[in-house]
Amino acid sequence: MIMRAVGEGxxxxxxxxxxxxxxEKLEQRLTGRPDSYVPARTLERVAGMAERESAPLNLAMHVGQGAALGVLHKAVYAFATGLAADALAARAGLGPGQRHEWRTLGREGG
Known part of the structure; x- marks a missing residue:
C-alpha cells in the first residue's frame, strides 16, 4: 500500500x-522574462558545488522538487485519511451515513 501511495505521489x-x-515557459515567451536559475543555485550551494548557470541542473532540481513534494503530499494525505478512517471504524454506534439513512424517508433502516 505504501508503494502505491509513493507511486501515485x-x-x-x-x-x-x-x-x-x-x-511558465509560455509566460516567459510572452513577457520576455529570462530563466531563473534559483533551483540550480540552491542545489549547488547545498551540495558544495561551484555556482554556474546550468540548465540541466536547474531542470533536475525543479523536477526533483516537484516529485518529492508530490510524494510528501500523498504520504501526509494517506496518513491523515487513515487516522480519520481508523477513528470512525473504532467508534461505537451508527456512522454519519447510517444516521442519514435512518432519518431519510424511503430508505430502509436497520
Missing amino acids: LLAGLAGTAAMTAV
Missing part, C-alpha cells in the same frame, strides 16, 4: 511539475 508531482513548467 510521484506521478502527481511529476504531472504537476510538467504542467507548471509548460505554463
